[in-house]
Amino acid sequence: MFNSKSTEQYNKLVNYYNLNKGKKWDEWLEYDKTFKKPGKQGLVGLLKLKDDNSDLRYVFKISQYINYLTEHESSIMTGLNELAEYCPHFCKFVGNITCTLDPNNRKGGNPFDINCKYPIEKNIILTEYISDSYKFYDYIKSKHIHEDILYSTIKQVLMSVSIAQKVKNFSHYDLHSLNIMMRKCDTNVVFLYALDEDNQFCVPTLGHYPVVIDFGFSYIENLENNPLWPSMCHTDVGFMSNQFDSLADPKLFLVAVSSDIKEHRNTKKSKNLRTIVHNLFDKLDIDWEAGWDNTDEQGASYYVLEMLQPYNKNSVLFRYYDHYCIDLLQSLIILPLQEQEYSDIDKVYTTFLQQWIQIENEISNPFYSLYTLKGIIDAVREVRSYYIEKKTRNDAINKFRQNVYNVVNKISKFCRLKNVHFEKLLCSLIMLSRNIEGMLYDIVTTRMRKKNKEYKKLPLNNIEKIYGAIDVNITDNYVYNKDTVVYIFNLSKKCTDKYKIPEENLESINKAYPITRGALIYDIYKNSI
Incomplete structure (x- = not known):
């Protein structure tokens, strides 16, 4: 490699x-x-x-x-x-x-x-x-990094997201210049992204390539049939962490990075990039520095909190730290979100709080109360499938009781839970998670319906076309030579091939229009094997 x-x-x-x-x-x-x-x-x-x-x-x-x-x-x-x-x-x-x-x-x-x-x-x-790396934002600010490296990096990031979308339905949702690390390679390394037999794009690295980090808000298809781990409190700015959104990453990334480059470089190319990005996304109501959605709506979690807030007065934890609590409770939901009835959410929540307060009153510190709540939710997750089955229900309740005591005893050695009805606690948490799922499903479905309606107004609606618009208008000046080494990232074969271009083909490649070079090199490569 x-x-x-x-x-x-x-x-x-x-x-x-x-x-x-x-x-x-x-x-x-x-x-x-x-x-x-x-x-x-x-x-x-x-x-x-x-x-x-x-x-x-x-x-x-x-x-x-x-x-x-x-x-x-x-x-x-x-x-x-x-x-x-x-x-x-x-x-x-x-x-x-x-x-x-x-x-x-x-x-x-x-x-x-x-x-x-x-x-x-x-x-x-x-x-x-x-190691020995800098963030892309540092590259943008640095006077020692040639501007062409920035545009090469942008193209590489777009191609990497394209691959992850095609293979894994991946959305990063927070893809800005501080979440990209830069590594070095030889200046004559060229990356050729063979997405399929009809789409091949090549990007001269100019000696640098990006590595994306920090996936706290991301979505990938591996999350399906697993718990809803991420917070749902940022859906208002476009972080739909429960599902795939094909345009969220190119939108946020290009808006944020073009803003950074224009601020720190302010060159003809930087203004050109900013104009392209405006033309691509000006139909959307967005923050033109961060790339976030502009909306009067709140994050999905906050609508749940508003509905539950009137019942929180007896619990210090849920009264003052309810946003942390809801992130824990929703982890009992299994993706994908499904439609659920939630008309009784007040009764279910009240039943849960009656039991929870018996535990909370034994713990004076809100941080440890939250830690205990997380442990109880983990205990629910462990026994839920057994509780649903009638023949294993009693065993599930006993195991749940044991696990709750184990959690509490880690932070309070003399805690007594004699008034806790463990089946009510277990059952109410299972039912509460279903009610919360029903609310989140309605909120997120409505929000995505609006977003998809807005996306239909865009001139280009997939990441390859967006890449093409940038590549056509901001071309690279790299000259292919006898030292050029092409690394072909092949999606269909799921491998990387190293390829040296025959010298007799270099002239035709250099004369070709930049957007066509990927297909041209790929054809030469295919004919050689």
């Missing part, structure tokens, strides 16, 4: 993980550092390999909050890993570990350094470390 070193390092990380994942994490890993600027949702840093003297590192990511961010991102990245053989543009996932952490360090410092009475267990993501 064009970057064999990074591939070799990643394989070593995977092998080391597989060899040690059954052990306690601190027997084979060691904390290195936490990055200074945390993400919107996660605390990110590096872990060293304990019995290895190499410079290899894992990136770790921990949610700053009590939610299912890491479960969600693990699902997304596991799906994207399947593209790695023919699409090098997504950060690679290694695995998960469970660690005991100090909740006081959840927004900075060493989260593994425990100085509290009741530490908590959290799921942690391990990914490859993209």
Whole structure:
């Protein structure tokens, strides 16, 4: 491959993980550092390999909050890993570990350094470390990065999203220049994206290629028939994390990046790109800096919160932290969203709260109350299928009771739950999740219907056509030569082929119109095998 070193390092990380994942994490890993600027949702840093003297590192990511961010991102990245053989543009996932952490360090410092009475267990993501790299935003600002590299990167990102859409129904939903890392390769490396037998596009890398990171709001088809892990509170700006949207990524990415480039470069090409992007998306009501949808609507979760809010007065947690609670409760929903009756949501919610308050009153700290709620919801998930079956119902209730006590005892050694009716707690949570699903289904379906109606007004309605509009108007000046190496990312064969263009074909390729070069090179390649 064009970057064999990074591939070799990643394989070593995977092998080391597989060899040690059954052990306690601190027997084979060691904390290195936490990055200074945390993400919107996660605390990110590096872990060293304990019995290895190499410079290899894992990136770790921990949610700053009590939610299912890491479960969600693990699902997304596991799906994207399947593209790695023919699409090098997504950060690679290694695995998960469970660690005991100090909740006081959840927004900075060493989260593994425990100085509290009741530490908590959290799921942690391990990914490859993209070392010696910069964010695409840094490239945009830098006077040392040639402007043509920016447009090459834009084209590569569009092609990577196209591949992920075709193979995995992938939507990133937060694809801006801070969520793209830049790696280096040889300046004569050219990427040829063979999407199918009719569509091939080539992009000279000019020595740089992008790697997309941060999938906290993303959707991929692997999420189907699995829990609704991501928050649904940002549907108002266009983050429909429960489903696929083919135009969300090119829209947000091009609007945000063209805004960045125009601000920091302000050249003829940057203005040209901005004009193209305006022409592509001016039929939409959007924020022209961030690429978000403009709407008077609220996020889907907030409509659920509004309906439940009148019943929250007896619960401190649900009165003041209801938006965190709803993200946990909705994880009991299994995708895809389906139509459900929710006319009794008030009665179901009240029944749940009556039981929950008996537990909450034993816990004085809202953070630990939220942690306990998450543990109870996990306990529901474990026994739900057994509870639904009449012959295993009693066993399910007993297992649920045991699991709830185990959760509570982790943060309160002398907690007594003598007034809790565990079947009512279990059943009400199952029914509440169905009611919430019904509401979310109606809200999201209505929102997507409006979005699709707006999309029909656009002049170009798929990512390949959008790529073509940019490639035709912002061409590259790369001259194909005897040192040019083409890497063909072949979707139909699900592989990457390395190809050297015969010297007798170089002149015809350089004379060809840039948008046609991909097909021309691909035809020469096919005729040679």
